[in-house]
Amino acid sequence: MRTINFGIIGIGLMGREFASAAMRWPHLTGMTVKPRIISICGSPVTPEEEAWYREGLGTITQVTTDYHEVLENPEVEAVYCAVPHFLHEQFYIDIIRSGKHLLGEKPFGIDKPANDRIMQVVKEHPEVLVRCSSEFPFAPAMQRLCRMIEEQKFGTIIEVEAGFLHSSDLNPNKPINWKRIVKFNGEYGCMGDLGMHVCHIPFRANWIPQNVRAVLSNIVPQRPDGKGGMVPCETWDNATLLCQAKDATGNEFPMILKTQRIAPGEKNTWYLTVKGVKGSARFSTKNINSLDYMDYAGGDQGWCSMDMGHETAFGSITGGIFEFGFSDAILQMWAAFLYELDHDGKPLSKFAGCVTPDEAALSHALFTAALKSHERMSVEPVC
Numbered sequence: 001m002r003t004i005n006f007g008i009i010g011i012g013l014m015g016r017e018f019a020s021a022a023m024r025w026p027h028l029t030g031m032t033v034k035p036r037i038i039s040i041c042g043s044p045v046t047p048e049e050e051a052w053y054r055e056g057l058g059t060i061t062q063v064t065t066d067y068h069e070v071l072e073n074p075e076v077e078a079v080y081c082a083v084p085h086f087l088h089e090q091f092y093i094d095i096i097r098s099g100k101h102l103l104g105e106k107p108f109g110i111d112k113p114a115n116d117r118i119m120q121v122v123k124e125h126p127e128v129l130v131r132c133s134s135e136f137p138f139a140p141a142m143q144r145l146c147r148m149i150e151e152q153k154f155g156t157i158i159e160v161e162a163g164f165l166h167s168s169d170l171n172p173n174k175p176i177n178w179k180r181i182v183k184f185n186g187e188y189g190c191m192g193d194l195g196m197h198v199c200h201i202p203f204r205a206n207w208i209p210q211n212v213r214a215v216l217s218n219i220v221p222q223r224p225d226g227k228g229g230m231v232p233c234e235t236w237d238n239a240t241l242l243c244q245a246k247d248a249t250g251n252e253f254p255m256i257l258k259t260q261r262i263a264p265g266e267k268n269t270w271y272l273t274v275k276g277v278k279g280s281a282r283f284s285t286k287n288i289n290s291l292d293y294m295d296y297a298g299g300d301q302g303w304c305s306m307d308m309g310h311e312t313a314f315g316s317i318t319g320g321i322f323e324f325g326f327s328d329a330i331l332q333m334w335a336a337f338l339y340e341l342d343h344d345g346k347p348l349s350k351f352a353g354c355v356t357p358d359e360a361a362l363s364h365a366l367f368t369a370a371l372k373s374h375e376r377m378s379v380e381p382v383c
């Protein structure tokens with residue numbers, strides 16, 4: 001078993017998810033590589049946070065508020081970086097230049113110029129594995145849908161719709177935080193937060209947006225500041241993108257991508273629907289175990305629904321009948337990253353791999369065109 005020493009920069013919501021996945025690594029079967037988290041960095045690092053990481057992991061040898069110290073630590077081979085978007089550019093560039101492998105969080109730069117500069121450094125360092133986080137495709141039912149894409153079960157694509165819907169921001173009394181402030185989160189708003197998740201499978205399937213017409217909404221323009229006052233909330237809450245997409249055969253079809261922070265009744269719904277002339281399929285985390293599909297060879301058109309249980313890409317001790325959840329998806333994504341690290345960047349299979357820097361860059365091209373489209377009420381080219 002090869003052990004990779006990790007540092008975590010950004011020990012908030014997502015930093016803890018990785019640490020928790022590392023703590024239950026023995027849950028996976030058949031892995032030839034495992035993470036050991038030895039260094040954590042936050043700004044600040046509270047005593048509670050430090051205790052949580054130290055006691056849970058038992059492997060921490062470095063705690064710091066200066067990420068340069070993680071990069072100077074010769075024991076650290078790879079870094080998970082989960083910091084606010086305005087820090088991605090400098091942090092990711094410094095991590096890659098230090099020669100440490102990187103799983104970075106989306107959107108991989110606060111905007112396209114920041115992402116372009118990250119991409120330049122990625123290209124200068126081919127020896128460093130760089131990937132972007134996105135976990136939902138690892139749900140077993142979604143992996144089965146991906147296999148249908150690979151096996152070309154859909155025939156000519158008629159339409160694709162993908163989305164990621166939240167509802168917590170429907171509450172106008174929810175106080176503002178960095179994710180709702182343009183300076184920290186970026187002009188993309190909800191697209192920067194949710195968009196890469198939505199684009200992951202379409203891009204991996206080679207369904208490339210050629211152009212986009214976007215409609216963006218700022219539904220709650222003010223929020224409590226948490227100190228008794230109100231402050232402007234200028235980030236886009238919802239984005240609906242209608243793209244003309246092209247597949248590898250040159251077939252063009254409509255692709256609808258929705259990222260919404262204000263979708264009543266939807267807590268954390270990530271979905272993909274593919275409609276084709278020979279078959280169709282749909283998956284949603286709302287019904288995470290099920291894959292709906294329809295084969296069409298003439299005759300009746302009826303949807304079938306199949307329970308998938310725990311047939312994960314990376315083997316696990318959980319019985320095959322048991323249901324799958326968010327933290328399982330995180331564990332599978334981490335297995336995928338470590339697998340790629342151990343196999344010269346090659347994923348276990350086409351769709352059991354992490355988002356590549358090129359795919360993240362394509363999402364920036366799309367979201368930048370979407371901003372322009374909304375502002376001008378125009379259709380904007382993407383590729």
Ligand SMILES: NC(=O)c1ccc[n+]([C@@H]2O[C@H](COP(=O)([O-])OP(=O)(O)OC[C@H]3O[C@@H](n4cnc5c(N)ncnc54)[C@H](O)[C@@H]3O)[C@@H](O)[C@H]2O)c1
Nearest residue numbers: 010011012013014015041042043044082083084105106133
């Ligand atoms: N993959 C997913 O499902 C998912 C979900 C939520 C957030 N994210 C992404 O994760 C990233 C972080 O989001 P989060 O929800 O974990 O945020 P968070 O606010 O919970 O945590 C941010 C962390 O960054 C640290 N930090 C801030 N400034 C720093 C600095 N100068 N040096 C070192 N550390 C610093 C903070 O101390 C904190 O630990 C974002 O890019 C976000 O888009 C991904």
